[in-house]
Amino acid sequence: MTVYLNGEYLPESEARVSVLDRGFLFGDGVYEVVPVYGGRCLRLEEHLDRLERSLAAVRIEPPLDRAGWRDMLTRLLEHNPGEDRSVYLQVTRGVARRDHAFPADTSPTVFAMVNALTPPDPAVRETGVAAVTMPDTRWSRCDIKAITLLANILARQQAVEAGATEAILMRGGRATEGAASNLFVVGDGVIVTPPKDQSLLPGITRDLVVELAADHGIPLMEAPVTEADLRAAEEIWLTSSTKEILPVTRLDGVPVGDGRPGPVWARMMKHYQTYKQQLREG
Numbered sequence: 001m002t003v004y005l006n007g008e009y010l011p012e013s014e015a016r017v018s019v020l021d022r023g024f025l026f027g028d029g030v031y032e033v034v035p036v037y038g039g040r041c042l043r044l045e046e047h048l049d050r051l052e053r054s055l056a057a058v059r060i061e062p063p064l065d066r067a068g069w070r071d072m073l074t075r076l077l078e079h080n081p082g083e084d085r086s087v088y089l090q091v092t093r094g095v096a097r098r099d100h101a102f103p104a105d106t107s108p109t110v111f112a113m114v115n116a117l118t119p120p121d122p123a124v125r126e127t128g129v130a131a132v133t134m135p136d137t138r139w140s141r142c143d144i145k146a147i148t149l150l151a152n153i154l155a156r157q158q159a160v161e162a163g164a165t166e167a168i169l170m171r172g173g174r175a176t177e178g179a180a181s182n183l184f185v186v187g188d189g190v191i192v193t194p195p196k197d198q199s200l201l202p203g204i205t206r207d208l209v210v211e212l213a214a215d216h217g218i219p220l221m222e223a224p225v226t227e228a229d230l231r232a233a234e235e236i237w238l239t240s241s242t243k244e245i246l247p248v249t250r251l252d253g254v255p256v257g258d259g260r261p262g263p264v265w266a267r268m269m270k271h272y273q274t275y276k277q278q279l280r281e282g
């Protein structure tokens with residue numbers, strides 16, 4: 001695998017980052033994950049918009065401009081040919097003697113790698129997945145795509161140990177999102193997803209699902225999802241760039257709806273697959 005590190009394209013085994021990198025010492029950085037279908041990045045400009053917002057929020061000067069990001073991604077993908085892939089891209093504040101306050105005159109560390117993108121197991125389309133609820137113990141700027149993911153990791157691990165695929169996080173009596181995914185519920189035939197604020201990551205897949213619903217006349221509301229809404233939902237879905245739209249059929253051990261992926265999910269999934277196919281075909 002060829003990776004990108006600070007302007008160079010290198011074999012992964014030769015890429016080196018200092019132990020004084022603030023990403024390593026503090027988790028002081030931000031990241032993006034961009035899915036690539038048939039050589040084309042899905043919603044690239046939206047991913048770069050979010051990267052720029054994350055960088056601005058943590059006050060890291062953008063190390064590359066738009067053209068620079070696009071060029072780097074194109075070259076990195078050329079070095080790592082394949083069909084469906086995803087690019088992981090991270091920017092840290094850089095290498096400096098350890099001190100919480102920002103170092104002077106340090107340039108950011110920019111790293112990117114390409115991973116295979118494996119679509120969800122086809123069995124999931126039949127059975128769905130299990131999720132468990134738990135308190136959202138994260139900080140109050142969940143809208144920033146920070147590499148500091150300890151609370152998300154602990155939540156996901158707890159879910160896995162409970163035999164589930166994802167944790168659904170609860171804050172102030174409301175469900176915010178998954179440990180690494182956005183949340184949708186269907187109640188009375190209407191899709192509901194929590195509005196974008198500082199309590200959740202503005203997912204690119206989330207926004208695409210909202211747009212596809214509008215394009216195809218499927219009723220959707222951006223509104224808070226209470227614990228009661230979640231438990232009464234006919235359908236629950238989780239979205240992310242790598243998981244697409246995942247139907248949740250068991251919540252805390254209790255079947256969701258009739259315990260099978262629902263009809264609204266099937267309809268949305270069809271539109272999502274068509275969107276991907278159109279991207280592949282250019």
Ligand code: PMP
Pocket residue numbers: 033152177178179180181182200201202203204205206239240241242
């Ligand atoms: N929320 C969180 C906390 C996430 O980590 C992710 C994926 N990284 C998402 C939502 C989904 O975002 P996207 O659709 O952009 O992958």
